[in-house]
Amino acid sequence: MIENVKFNEQGLIPAIAQDYRDGTILMMAWMNSESIQKTLDTGEAHYWSRSRSHLWHKGTTDGHIQKVKEFFYDCDGDTILLKIEQIGDITCHSGARSCVFNAVEILPTKS
């Protein structure tokens, strides 16, 4: 499978984590080939931490492990989607359920 995905010039591919129950988008992070392999081998989400430059097994420090229910990649192989069970129901370092919470107003009348 790893041969079918396209890594960027840093060897990374974006991965979206989505709640498998209700479809809420919980976070977006980056994976390299090692984190993909670890995720598939263990069934728990592993990413590449760009800020700390190391393999990141999410939840090892705070218990907020992500159990991977389904693993997909997109039509052109440059995005990964993980459908996950978020242990603890908290994904964000802020303590929020999801990292995606800043709303921006769209200027035209809603259509």
Next chain:
Amino acid sequence: MIENVKFNEQGLIPAIAQDYRDGTILMMAWMNSESIQKTLDTGEAHYWSRSRSHLWHKGTTDGHIQKVKEFFYDCDGDTILLKIEQIGDITCHSGARSCVFNAVEILPTKS
């Protein structure tokens, strides 16, 4: 709002398009500051086409416009989420509803 998001070294930020009705992830593409502004101004999704290096008003050639219902960015400002109404109910150039359709088997017993 554009001051609150972080662009990468190419001036781009990933944007996830999600069906506003049922939460299906339809595609992931990239935006620059101009495409963000156009999206907010018009209420229709604009991206930056990396392959063609131009502003991409999705749907102008095939009618598959994306009406933006809600616009979000994440906790650290490096991902955008668009909740959209996909006109025609086809997002992918392949004719599929969503670009995300390649499933990969997870090796351990599903947990």
